[in-house]
Amino acid sequence: MTSAEPGDLGDPATDPSKGPGSTGTPTGATPPRPRQRDTVRSVVRGIGEVFITLGVLLLLMCAYQLWWTNVESAQAISAGRDDIIKSWHQPAPTPTGTGTATPSAQPTPDYGTGFALLYIPRLRDKVWGLPIHQGVGKDVLAQGAGHYRATAMPGQVGNFAIAAHRSTHDEPFANFPDLRAGDKVYVQTRTEWFVYTLTKDDPNLSPSDVWVVEPVPGKPGATPTQKLMTMTTCTPRYGSTGRWAWWAALTATSPTTGPAPDGITGTA
Amino acid sequence: MYAWMWRKLPGPWPVKLLEALVAFVAVVALLFSVVFPWLEPRLPFNDVTVDDGPSATAPANP
Numbered sequence: 001m002t003s004a005e006p007g008d009l010g011d012p013a014t015d016p017s018k019g020p021g022s023t024g025t026p027t028g029a030t031p032p033r034p035r036q037r038d039t040v041r042s043v044v045r046g047i048g049e050v051f052i053t054l055g056v057l058l059l060l061m062c063a064y065q066l067w068w069t070n071v072e073s074a075q076a077i078s079a080g081r082d083d084i085i086k087s088w089h090q091p092a093p094t095p096t097g098t099g100t101a102t103p104s105a106q107p108t109p110d111y112g113t114g115f116a117l118l119y120i121p122r123l124r125d126k127v128w129g130l131p132i133h134q135g136v137g138k139d140v141l142a143q144g145a146g147h148y149r150a151t152a153m154p155g156q157v158g159n160f161a162i163a164a165h166r167s168t169h170d171e172p173f174a175n176f177p178d179l180r181a182g183d184k185v186y187v188q189t190r191t192e193w194f195v196y197t198l199t200k201d202d203p204n205l206s207p208s209d210v211w212v213v214e215p216v217p218g219k220p221g222a223t224p225t226q227k228l229m230t231m232t233t234c235t236p237r238y239g240s241t242g243r244w245a246w247w248a249a250l251t252a253t254s255p256t257t258g259p260a261p262d263g264i265t266g267t268a
Numbered sequence: 269m270y271a272w273m274w275r276k277l278p279g280p281w282p283v284k285l286l287e288a289l290v291a292f293v294a295v296v297a298l299l300f301s302v303v304f305p306w307l308e309p310r311l312p313f314n315d316v317t318v319d320d321g322p323s324a325t326a327p328a329n330p
């Protein structure tokens with residue numbers, strides 16, 4: 001559609017030997033350059049271009065990690081929250097266990113299924129209705145918090161253990177270090193509100209410290225009697241070398257059919 | 269390499285510039301939508317779990 005038609009295309013394209021900046025030179029004005037010099041020049045330029053390209057790729061990767069994953073995960077978290085709330089408004093799936101709404105009768109969700117919402121007043125800007133999905137794979141953690149599958153469900157005797165990102169992917173636990181013993185953590189399921197109270201933390205864990213999510217943390221094989229919760233994230237922020245865990249104990253339970261707990265309904 | 273690409277782009281220079289920008293945006297879109305999401309879980313960044321091997325793969329009972 002433009003006025004430039006193929007007529008003036010042919011000329012520059014058919015002259016591959018044209019040197020840089022030599023356009024319009026009268027024929028035969030300069031002696032031909034040694035071919036070797038041109039080869040060296042183009043090799044050096046090619047190497048330079050490769051390095052510049054790699055640099056740009058790395059910068060783009062940084063932009064992806066630090067910015068774009070937040071954009072995508074914020075959408076996924078919002079959508080996941082809607083899905084969970086919507087699923088609670090549907091009739092309950094056919095109960096696989098016996099009994100009714102007791103915490104121990106919670107069916108174990110499939111990997112990737114959202115089953116609870118997390119509220120932490122201290123981390124309110126990010127963790128207010130944060131979906132908890134089953135599993136701690138990276139695909140799951142990109143959509144909110146993940147539940148260690150081998151650990152207890154909310155409100156059960158044992159250790160309800162979850163993990164979430166502290167950097168990238170909407171960084172729900174960005175302000176993890178702000179948590180203090182005594183802070184409340186609210187877990188909402190289809191049937192119940194579970195209020196946990198933070199008891200202690202350990203910011204100097206290693207990635208191999210699986211004991212932190214054991215039913216009785218630090219006592220492998222021990223029979224649990226308490227209803228505990230564990231939250232893990234990375235430390236240092238933007239790093240992967242260490243882990244930080246907070247433990248909490250169940251201090252209150254109320255049915256979701258009744259009023260929400262004080263910390264949820266109040267101004268918090 | 270880039271000079272060669274520039275020569276291969278058809279049209280006068282403003283059109284070439286536009287084409288180059290479109291090509292760049294297309295490459296970035298491909299990186300962000302396919303390459304980086306594939307690559308990211310394979311990089312040792314932002315791990316937040318304690319050794320998720322047994323916990324993540326074991327059957328759901330402790």
